[in-house]
Amino acid sequence: MKDTLSPRDLARAIGVSESSMKRWADDGLVQTNRTPGGHRRIAWAEALRFIRESGSSLVRPELLGLESLGPKAGAEGEILHDLLASGDGDGAFSFLTSRFLDGATLVSLFDGPLRAAMQRLGELWRHESRGIFVEHRATDICLELIRKLRAGLPLRADSPVAIGGAPAGNHHGIGSLLAATVLEECGFRASNLGPDMPLEVLAGGARETGARLVWVSVALVENEEEFVSELRGLARSCGDASCGLAIGGSAVGLERLAERAGVAFGRDLAALASYGRGFLAATR
Amino acid sequence: MKDTLSPRDLARAIGVSESSMKRWADDGLVQTNRTPGGHRRIAWAEALRFIRESGSSLVRPELLGLESLGPKAGAEGEILHDLLASGDGDGAFSFLTSRFLDGATLVSLFDGPLRAAMQRLGELWRHESRGIFVEHRATDICLELIRKLRAGLPLRADSPVAIGGAPAGNHHGIGSLLAATVLEECGFRASNLGPDMPLEVLAGGARETGARLVWVSVALVENEEEFVSELRGLARSCGDASCGLAIGGSAVGLERLAERAGVAFGRDLAALASYGRGFLAATR
């Protein structure tokens, strides 16, 4: 994928004249750098932002390095499942990016097609010998893909900090990475400490960074009593710092455990996003 | 880390064609040396300057010998702390250099992440047995790292000279090295006489070199009366030569002592930089 575009590329991609694109660039509607020779270069992420915010339709996706998906059949989760199952990372990225450019939020994409696809992968392939391979490859693709999408989000220096991770015993980073990305979409600066993160360390990190919000993404609880106790400790620490705490994930019975520890539980990423937005609204 | 680059490396690092890079080199936009066989070689520092001044984005940092940091978690001071605490000098250098290439000034990096990281190192490791080792190693890394960053600054022959050091009893050179680097970033040619430097010697050196500015970096004052008296002497000497004098550092009560001696005190490197820039503006 090209990392910079010429005005002509971007113009053709969204079906306007090159002149207009140049004018818009000069008017500051699109941020451009110049080569030493004076040619405009548009960063890929900036192109994405412009397309999305100007509501332009993507006439020729291939000019942005996105595969032209065409009128694919099936539900969104199914399309994404097929792409992930076949190991087509570029296709999956193109699919999600196109939806994003059409105005979909990352939250809705993650909670929707992505979750559906991953769930389906787990079910369909569980009993095949290739199952583990397919699922691991898909997970890997997802990690890379989410990172790329996250890199395209605008970041403001004055945004409040959120910090989080997946507790000890959780070896997969995808849930926590999704949470970080979603919070960044909401307007936080998210620090993802990743998997296998003892909750005390998380509490310490939150104190250090002056975080306003802490998230915990849990796919597995090994020892319920110990977990609740640690969670209580984290909640106390967050309460002292008047810092929000949100917990979520696919671990069985997690909602009950969160309740015992007196911590807000979110069923999906949309819930986390709501929590985050509420928090932001309250502190401004 | 490589100390010279080929046009191809630099071109790929910033995502332009090799042809363009060669043309720019021949046009003098990038300074190159030639091997005996006629191949262009670009000094690492020159590459840095070019990237920064042309506003190019670093597409492939690894080609410059910089580790690809990616979306690292955590506040800047925290990242740097972790790198320093683990003895990862290359990583720390990559981190600071990346920020520098993104447009951050060295002053802001020194006053910001570097100070935060070193402070944190001092606090976190004070009571551990490994503490002294970790802190010394980090200090060593910092010294090397600042020297490398300083080597990348452009130097003009007609810049006014600044001279400075840390007075007797101050055995660590890092504060004075930081001051020298910051002043060079402002446009001085800074001569760092280093630690354990009697102030009379500094005065003599300033006279010798025709320095326009003298700095003193103080982390420790052994005998206040003696120090103030020496400082008064230095101030008199500087006044005679109409030479600026700035003092700063972490020594307790330093501001008061500076006031008694009638010398400008700066709380941080940003203050020193302001003083230096003001001085430059006045003499031109």
Added chain:
DNA sequence: GGACTAAAATCGTCCAGGTCGTGCTTCGAG
């Protein structure tokens, strides 16, 4: 080590096509 060799990198040069800025035309809303 030093000599030799094959592979890889770089040289200088050329050119097709992209991009620049500017001035002009088109077109629809007020």
Added chain:
DNA sequence: CTCGAAGCACGACCTGGACGATTTTAGTCC
């Protein structure tokens, strides 16, 4: 009709890729 935004045309200049010739690098043998 007037105005501003969008598109078009054009000569000058910039960029990226290709080419055969040369240099550098890395490996091998002695």
